[in-house]
Amino acid sequence: MSERRRLAIRGDLLDLVDDPGFGAVDTPAVRFDADAWLLVEDGRIVGRSRSDPGDGWQRVDHRGRLVTPGFVDTHVHMPQLDVIASYGTELLDWLNTYTFPAEARYADAEVSRAGAERFVAALLAHGTTAAVVFPTVHKVSADALFGAAQSRGMRVIAGKVLMDRHAPDFLTDDVAGAERDCVDGIERWHGRDRLAYALTVRFAPTSTPAQLDMAGRLLRSYPGLYMQTHVAENRAEVAWVAELFPQARSYLDVYHRHGLLDQRSVLAHGIWLDDADRALLAATGAQIAHSPTSNLFLGSGLIGWAALDAAGAAVTLASDVGGGTSLAMQRTMAAAYRIQALQGVRLTAWKALYAATRGAARALRLDDEIGSLEPGRVADLAVWDWAVGPVATHRDALARTLHERVFAWMVLGDERNLAATYVAGRLQHPRAG
Ligand code: GUN
Numbered sequence: 001m002s003e004r005r006r007l008a009i010r011g012d013l014l015d016l017v018d019d020p021g022f023g024a025v026d027t028p029a030v031r032f033d034a035d036a037w038l039l040v041e042d043g044r045i046v047g048r049s050r051s052d053p054g055d056g057w058q059r060v061d062h063r064g065r066l067v068t069p070g071f072v073d074t075h076v077h078m079p080q081l082d083v084i085a086s087y088g089t090e091l092l093d094w095l096n097t098y099t100f101p102a103e104a105r106y107a108d109a110e111v112s113r114a115g116a117e118r119f120v121a122a123l124l125a126h127g128t129t130a131a132v133v134f135p136t137v138h139k140v141s142a143d144a145l146f147g148a149a150q151s152r153g154m155r156v157i158a159g160k161v162l163m164d165r166h167a168p169d170f171l172t173d174d175v176a177g178a179e180r181d182c183v184d185g186i187e188r189w190h191g192r193d194r195l196a197y198a199l200t201v202r203f204a205p206t207s208t209p210a211q212l213d214m215a216g217r218l219l220r221s222y223p224g225l226y227m228q229t230h231v232a233e234n235r236a237e238v239a240w241v242a243e244l245f246p247q248a249r250s251y252l253d254v255y256h257r258h259g260l261l262d263q264r265s266v267l268a269h270g271i272w273l274d275d276a277d278r279a280l281l282a283a284t285g286a287q288i289a290h291s292p293t294s295n296l297f298l299g300s301g302l303i304g305w306a307a308l309d310a311a312g313a314a315v316t317l318a319s320d321v322g323g324g325t326s327l328a329m330q331r332t333m334a335a336a337y338r339i340q341a342l343q344g345v346r347l348t349a350w351k352a353l354y355a356a357t358r359g360a361a362r363a364l365r366l367d368d369e370i371g372s373l374e375p376g377r378v379a380d381l382a383v384w385d386w387a388v389g390p391v392a393t394h395r396d397a398l399a400r401t402l403h404e405r406v407f408a409w410m411v412l413g414d415e416r417n418l419a420a421t422y423v424a425g426r427l428q429h430p431r432a433g
C-alpha cells in the first residue's frame with residue numbers, strides 16, 4: 001500500500017461553522033483555534049491538534065499567521081482581467097465600449113490558453129481556490145479555463161457564454177450551435193475531477209427566448225448542472241429587460257419562466273429586486289452572487305442584503321472582475337461592508353467571511369467539499385499575514401477582540417497578506433520551482 005500524504009499546517013485556524021446572521025459580533029458560529037495544527041491526509045482535512053503531530057507529518061510552520069478555508073468567488077469573468085479598471089461608463093456602455101471588444105480576442109485558442117493560465121494563477125494568488133466563472137462565448141475559452149483549473153486540481157464551475165442577440169456579430173452564437181457546444185462541454189468536463197458545467201446565460205437581453213428555452217431544457221437533462229447569469233444590476237438594464245420580455249412579471253421572472261432557476265442557479269447582482277423576487281429566490285434555492293466592488297465601480301446601486309437574508313434567499317460574495325476592481329475577497333468584503341453602512345446595516349466580519357467561504361459552499365451545494373476546516377473537507381486553504389505594512393500592523397497590535405482583529409484584516413488586507421494557497425493539500429501559490 002502506498003504511504004499516505006500527511007501534511008500539518010500550524011497557524012491561527014479560523015472558519016465559520018454556521019451562518020452568523022447580521023449584527024452578532026459574539027456568536028458561536030465562529031471557530032477560532034489560536035496556534036493549532038491543521039491535519040491533512042491525502043488532500044483532505046482529518047482534524048486538528050494543539051501539539052506538534054510528530055515526524056510522520058510534513059510540518060509547515062505558519063505560527064502567527066491566519067489559516068482560513070480558501071475563498072469561494074461565486075462570480076468572476078476570466079477575460080475581463082483585460083478590462084479591469086476601465087474609466088467612465090455604466091453597465092451597458094461599459095459592455096459595448098470595453099468588454100465585448102476584449103472578449104472577441106478569446107476566439108483565438110492561444111489567447112484563451114494564456115488568458116486561462118493567467119486567470120487561475122491570479123485567483124490562487126488572491127487565496128481563492130474555488131470559483132464560478134464566465135469565460136467567453138467561444139467554446140475554446142471554456143475548454144482552456146477547465147484545462148487550467150484541472151491541472152491545479154481546483155473546484156471550478158463554468159461554461160461557454162450563451163448570447164445569440166444584441167451583441168456584435170463576432171461575439172454571438174445561435175441556438176443550435178450553442179446547444180452542441182454545451183453538450184460537448186458537459187460531456188467533456190461536467191463531474192470530471194473537481195469541475196462542473198454551468199449553463200452560462202450572459203443576461204436576458206443577449207439571449208432569445210428560444211436560447212433561454214434551450215438552456216432550461218439542458219439544465220433539466222443532466223444532473224448537477226449549474227446555471228449562471230446576471231440579474232437586476234443596473235436600472236437601464238432592468239428597463240430594457242421589461243421592454244424585451246413584456247409578459248414577465250420581473251427581470252428574475254424571465255429566468256423562472258424559462259426553467260432556469262433552481263438550487264444550482266447563481267445570479268450576479270440582484271440589486272433591483274422586489275419582495276416577490278426575493279421570495280422566488282428562496283423558493284427555488286437560487287443564490288445572489290453579490291458583487292460589491294463592481295456595483296460601486298459601475299455605479300449600479302446598493303443591494304438590500306438584509307432583505308434578501310430575511311426572505312431566506314442565499315447571498316454569496318463575488319469579485320465580478322472586471323466590473324469589479326479586485327480579485328481580493330478582503331476588498332470585496334470591505335466593499336460589501338460599505339454598501340451596507342450606506343443603508344444603516346452593519347455587516348460583521350463573520351457574516352462577510354461566511355458569505356465568501358462556507359455560505360458560498362452551502363449555496364453551491366458543495367458544503368461537504370469546500371468552505372470550512374471541517375474534517376472530511378478537501379484541504380483548500382489560504383494562509384495570511386494578519387497585517388502588512390506599518391498602519392495595519394499597528395492597528396492589529398491594538399485590537400482587543402477577535403472580531404476587531406479579523407475586521408481590520410478584512411478592511412486593510414488584500415492579496416499582499418497572502419503567504420500560501422493550498423488546493424487539495426498541495427501548495428499552489430507560491431508555486432514550487
Ligand atoms: N451583464 C451582462 N454581462 C455583464 C458583465 O460582463 N459584467 C457585468 N457586471 N454585468 C453584466
Ligand code: ZN
Pocket residue numbers: 075076077230268320323
Ligand atoms: Zn458579471
